[in-house]
Amino acid sequence: xxxxxxxxxxxxxxxxxxxxxxxxxxxxxxxxxxxxxxxxxxxxxxxxxxxxxxxxxxxxxxxxxxxxxxxxxxxxxxxxxxxxxxxxxxxxxxxxxxxxxxxxxxxxxxxxxxxxxxxxxxxxxx
Amino acid sequence: xxxxxxxxxxxxxxxxxxxxxxxxxxxxxxxxxxxxxxxxxxxxxxxxxxxxxxxxxxxxxxxxxxxxxxxxxxxxxxxxxxxxxxxxxxxxxxxxxxxxxxxxxxxxxxxxxxxxxxxxxxxxxxxxxxxxxxxxxxxxxxxxxxxxxxxxxxxxxxxxxxxxxxxxxxxxxxxxxxxxxxx
Numbered sequence: 001x002x003x004x005x006x007x008x009x010x011x012x013x014x015x016x017x018x019x020x021x022x023x024x025x026x027x028x029x030x031x032x033x034x035x036x037x038x039x040x041x042x043x044x045x046x047x048x049x050x051x052x053x054x055x056x057x058x059x060x061x062x063x064x065x066x067x068x069x070x071x072x073x074x075x076x077x078x079x080x081x082x083x084x085x086x087x088x089x090x091x092x093x094x095x096x097x098x099x100x101x102x103x104x105x106x107x108x109x110x111x112x113x114x115x116x117x118x119x120x121x122x123x124x125x126x
Numbered sequence: 127x128x129x130x131x132x133x134x135x136x137x138x139x140x141x142x143x144x145x146x147x148x149x150x151x152x153x154x155x156x157x158x159x160x161x162x163x164x165x166x167x168x169x170x171x172x173x174x175x176x177x178x179x180x181x182x183x184x185x186x187x188x189x190x191x192x193x194x195x196x197x198x199x200x201x202x203x204x205x206x207x208x209x210x211x212x213x214x215x216x217x218x219x220x221x222x223x224x225x226x227x228x229x230x231x232x233x234x235x236x237x238x239x240x241x242x243x244x245x246x247x248x249x250x251x252x253x254x255x256x257x258x259x260x261x262x263x264x265x266x267x268x269x270x271x272x273x274x275x276x277x278x279x280x281x282x283x284x285x286x287x288x289x290x291x292x293x294x295x296x297x298x299x300x301x302x303x304x305x306x307x308x309x
Contacts, residue, residue: 021143029147053154078158082166097170104163111156119148 026051029114030059036109048106054078056107076103 026049033048040046044062051057056076064070077084077092083100084092095103115123 018141018143021141022147025143025147029151050151050155053150054158056155056159078162080162080165081169083159083162097167100163100166104160107156107159111151114151115148119144119151122144122148123152 025118028118029110030057032113032117033106033110036106036113048110050107050110056103 030047030049033050034040034046036048037046040060041062044060046061047057047059049057054077056078058074058076059071060073061069061071072088074088075086076095077086083095083103085095085099086092
């Protein structure tokens with residue numbers, strides 16, 4: 001009985017470590033992705049990352065003219081025939097052609113930077 | 127960089143998460159995103175390779191250009207197909223080509239291997255035919271002249287004969303009458 005509990009706790013601990021490692025990797029990817037678009041606004045922070053196969057997140061924080069903290073999170077949902085975005089509780093809307101082109105470039109740049117800076121040790125470029 | 131050209135150094139003692147993320151980014155995540163953009167822009171009839179956009183959204187300042195962006199900006203797909211300043215030239219060339227094609231339609235097809243021999247034969251044959259025709263024409267002229275000469279001669283003797291016959295006859299009749307009278 002005790003052996004089973006210990007085994008279960010060990011498994012749970014292992015799963016937590018894996019989940020924590022996965023989150024840390026995404027956090028690091030988000031920092032790297034945020035550098036694609038240049039410097040953030042003064043006192044601000046920017047993140048851009050891939051959440052899963054069909055979801056990309058862009059998060060921006062900055063201080064407004066009154067010194068108040070502002071933030072905006074944009075979620076891009078990749079569909080087969082287009083890309084929808086939801087911004088801070090607003091309803092989904094189809095992105096414009098210009099934004100689609102920028103999104104495309106951002107995704108390619110993200111892959112390149114993340115591969116070079118984070119996953120180079122698991123990648124053999126042939 | 128494409129996931130097809132990547133090999134993952136999977137170490138089974140190391141945690142799986144870095145490999146999972148690397149496989150996701152170099153596989154379905156980027157593929158799905160690019161495919162969706164291509165489909166979307168393609169449906170709008172726009173060139174998905176167009177460049178010049180600087181920010182992801184309206185509220186973001188102009189981004190620093192990555193290597194990928196720079197390489198994309200140097201690529202203009204239109205140049206590899208038809209340069210815009212060549213379009214007018216193409217438009218003027220096309221009618222000429224159509225005329226040539228029409229004129230070619232009236233020319234019978236000739237087997238190129240036999241073409242030289244046939245043309246040589248045609249030249250030899252035409253030369254011999256011309257000589258033969260000329261000889262025939264000369265012969266006809268000579269025959270015609272001969273006939274004409276015969277005809278001329280016949281007509282002359284006929285005139286002579288017609289002119290002399292009555293006289294002879296008259297003379298003969300007169301001579302016979304004289305003989306009868308003498309008798």
